[in-house]
Amino acid sequence: MDEEILRQRGLKVTEARMKILEILSDQHAHLSADQIASMLEKSGFSSVSLATVYRVLTQFHEAGLIHKHQFEDGASVYELADDDHHDHIVCERCGKIEEFFDAKIEKSQERVARELGYALKGHTMVLYGICSLCAGKEDR
Numbered sequence: 001m002d003e004e005i006l007r008q009r010g011l012k013v014t015e016a017r018m019k020i021l022e023i024l025s026d027q028h029a030h031l032s033a034d035q036i037a038s039m040l041e042k043s044g045f046s047s048v049s050l051a052t053v054y055r056v057l058t059q060f061h062e063a064g065l066i067h068k069h070q071f072e073d074g075a076s077v078y079e080l081a082d083d084d085h086h087d088h089i090v091c092e093r094c095g096k097i098e099e100f101f102d103a104k105i106e107k108s109q110e111r112v113a114r115e116l117g118y119a120l121k122g123h124t125m126v127l128y129g130i131c132s133l134c135a136g137k138e139d140r
């Protein structure tokens with residue numbers, strides 16, 4: 001992740017913006033503003049307030065750099081937008097978010113839309129469940 005990306009979108013390069021981009025660049029990161037703020041604090045950016053994090057995330061979102069998701073019961077989470085299309089499955093216990101892509105589901109959605117006379121422009125597909133780690137804890 002480099003400074004060019006910010007400049008290309010007309011955003012001034014600041015340490016806080018670079019650090020937030022770096023945090024979101026971590027593999028498959030899906031993070032809330034709160035989580036990002038506490039990660040910033042841990043890496044020595046304690047002067048960056050939660051309000052600043054929200055402001056930066058809004059700027060990134062408007063610039064098309066990140067996607068914003070609102071999952072059931074949860075805070076909004078953000079992820080980098082440079083990924084290929086994928087859908088999400090969310091653990092209702094621990095809040096873990098994982099990604100999946102299923103060509104059959106994608107095709108079915110297109111077929112349903114077509115049958116209803118729509119040209120499909122997009123979709124939101126979120127599965128909710130209990131992850132294997134949380135299910136394992138229950139067994140003990």
Ligand SMILES: [Zn+2]
Pocket residue numbers: 091092093094095096130131132133134135
């Ligand atoms: Zn879980």
Ligand SMILES: [Zn+2]
Pocket residue numbers: 030079086087088099
């Ligand atoms: Zn994702």
